[in-house]
Amino acid sequence: MSDLFPPAEYHRRHSAIQARLQAAGLNAILLTQAADIFYVTGFLTRFWESPARPWFVVIPATGNPIAVIPEIGAYLMGKSVLTDIRTWPAPHPEDDGVSLLAEALCDTVPVNGKIGVAMGLETQLRMPLGDFFALQTRLAPRAFVDATDVMHRTREVKSALELEKLRQICTIADRAFARMGEIARVGTNLDMVFRAFQILLLEEGADWVSYVAGGAGQGGYGDVISPAAPIPLRNGDILMLDTGAVKDGYFCDFDRNFAIGTPSPEAARGHQILQDAIYAVMEVIRPNIRALDVHAMLCREITARGGAPCAGRLGHGLGVTLTEWPSLTLHDQTVLPAGMVLTLEPSVDLGQGRILVAEENIVITEHGAEFLTNPAPRDIPVI
Amino acid sequence: MSDLFPPAEYHRRHSAIQARLQAAGLNAILLTQAADIFYVTGFLTRFWESPARPWFVVIPATGNPIAVIPEIGAYLMGKSVLTDIRTWPAPHPEDDGVSLLAEALCDTVPVNGKIGVAMGLETQLRMPLGDFFALQTRLAPRAFVDATDVMHRTREVKSALELEKLRQICTIADRAFARMGEIARVGTNLDMVFRAFQILLLEEGADWVSYVAGGAGQGGYGDVISPAAPIPLRNGDILMLDTGAVKDGYFCDFDRNFAIGTPSPEAARGHQILQDAIYAVMEVIRPNIRALDVHAMLCREITARGGAPCAGRLGHGLGVTLTEWPSLTLHDQTVLPAGMVLTLEPSVDLGQGRILVAEENIVITEHGAEFLTNPAPRDIPVI
Structure with a gap:
């Protein structure tokens, strides 16, 4: 965590992602994959091996990233550079973070805005597909658009x-x-x-x-x-x-x-x-x-x-x-x-x-x- | 593979899944997750650690399951009880198995049929989201519907x-x-x-x-x-x-x-x-x-x-x-x-x-x- 890389490394990564979001006309990117979330926070745990819980990070085009995560991860995420950490008692069969995530996206993306999510080659959506559809409905007319390149072009150049x-x-x-x-x-x-x-x-x-x-x-x-x-x-x-x-x-x-x-x-x-x-x-x-x-x-x-x-x-x-x-x-x-x-x-x-x-x-x-x-x-x- | 369980174990699993598909009015289920594919085939490899390639198994409500997989898996899948194994040279940036998978689903699901896919709690879609949307478009008016229960109710009772x-x-x-x-x-x-x-x-x-x-x-x-x-x-x-x-x-x-x-x-x-x-x-x-x-x-x-x-x-x-x-x-x-x-x-x-x-x-x-x-x-x- 904090001993993995200095905070400046993560701030540099956030800035690079935000520059790409701005260039692509996106208001935010939603991250769901372990590697992407590790990349922007240093959140390192083998707990990803359990498929039970989804984890989310929202990076707005400007402003602070938001972690929307199961409360079991609050302590570890609290050691990252992120300051806005929102948790829910996962897993929850009726609402497994969807409301909390929708709120975080509403906070950062205007009603007619665009939310990037990885949809391309070598990516997966690590959340239940039904929850993604529910999120689309709740956030409309905000649109989810492919943002594979934002993370690929950032992550592929190693510091x-x-x-x-x-x-x-x-x-x-x-x-x-x-x-x-x-x-x-x-x-x-x-x-x-x-x-x-x-x-x-x-x-x-x-x-x-x-x-x-x-x-x-x-x-x-x-x-x-x-x-x-x-x-x-x-x-x-x-x-x-x-x-x-x-x-x-x-x-x-x-x-x-x-x-x-x-x-x-x-x-x-x-x-x-x-x-x-x-x-x-x-x-x-x-x-x-x-x-x-x-x-x-x-x-x-x-x-x-x-x-x-x-x-x-x-x-x-x-x-x-x-x-x-x-x-x-x-x-x-x-x-x-x-x-x-x-x-x-x-x-x-x-x-x-x-x-x-x-x-x-x-x-x-x-x-x-x-x-x-x-x-x-x-x-x-x-x- | 073949030494893991006798073929009868897999045939029993297929029958149980097919009975549930029929009861739910589904024409087939599309499996994308490592655990589900292992469960129905015995296909056991650490190769899933690489996010590069998607893997698919289609189980129709009646008839033989179809594996639609990267050709690197042909040998190992060939040792399973599956007899219909279709491969493509993955990863392919223009068409990473989507056409081949669409064909397999067309072979098994009538034009107004329903395809089950896991969308619920503790599931993920292990393929690019963009490819899933492309598949939906190509297969319309066939509908994808949530079939989380089909695999959960089958897998949860251990033999x-x-x-x-x-x-x-x-x-x-x-x-x-x-x-x-x-x-x-x-x-x-x-x-x-x-x-x-x-x-x-x-x-x-x-x-x-x-x-x-x-x-x-x-x-x-x-x-x-x-x-x-x-x-x-x-x-x-x-x-x-x-x-x-x-x-x-x-x-x-x-x-x-x-x-x-x-x-x-x-x-x-x-x-x-x-x-x-x-x-x-x-x-x-x-x-x-x-x-x-x-x-x-x-x-x-x-x-x-x-x-x-x-x-x-x-x-x-x-x-x-x-x-x-x-x-x-x-x-x-x-x-x-x-x-x-x-x-x-x-x-x-x-x-x-x-x-x-x-x-x-x-x-x-x-x-x-x-x-x-x-x-x-x-x-x-x-x-």
């Missing part, structure tokens, strides 16, 4: 303080990956590796581990989102682990590959191709290119080295959620400003249902890009 | 197979709590206790730890949703840890209190009052009473013993999310059927901003209730 947090969690995961030899060897069941890897991340300083995925298979793996099975690692397996660990609310999201025993020549070469492609892209990436340009660069660098790039997205934004916009795909035209943090996540198809996926975390700088991770070596580490 | 999973994760957390003396002592910083407790849960067999909260303070604690600070435990502190750990997609949610050194008489007595109140309620609880009746029972039992019950909810449903409906509050009239799993979470106010919170997990049976946890002893354990 120096945020970069420090992101470097910290990447370093924690770097240290955990460096200890992989302690937990994975021939005969260890994959589900035990997943469990032990989470323990390493906690031991190295993660506050919690929101995401672990991976896979293992002879000369490469197939699916990378399935839960780990109690199947032992074998000589010749390639093991991949991917983590979204959290420190002070900031996420890393990168993976590492390991050869259990001697890797097949195809897997060994695939690893080199992926890392060489990443290193090559890091040399040429510049601010203000587009997401689809980086996608094209990664594919080109892989193909040039004789690899077969996988379809799908080859990276994405990163910050206060495991993944943020944009997506490095064929279609995403988002411009990448200096200060944006990204994952580069190229993969190669080795045939027979086997793939390799690499992933690094980087920040776009004024002149190029820097790794936040200690990047994987060219040659796949052998365990 | 024998589900109870086995819930007992398993409760037992895992029981074992971790039994080892608290290994990780908490005078001088240990609270944030390190939180970290070490997550490690214990993983060591004891949790797949992951979605929730840890707690607090520590002289003779009781204050806030219970704040992140843990690097503040050392002191003699006379009461330490509380609360966890939502996960095994095979099923959650426990209970806490334990510990005295660091000798507890104050008020804290010691408060612990007895809370546990005695829980034991007393367990003797009289019966199926088909209401949530607010259990709230009243808990308050009465605490008051009768000279305690001051805290305001707020004193328990809630539990299953495939950390909290499920109903809420044990003054206002929740939900009837509690046999097979419902609940937390009993009474708390007492010890004055001066200090509280104690107890929590157990129970199942309502045909004749009463049973603990899923190994309930806390009457006297607060001393470390």
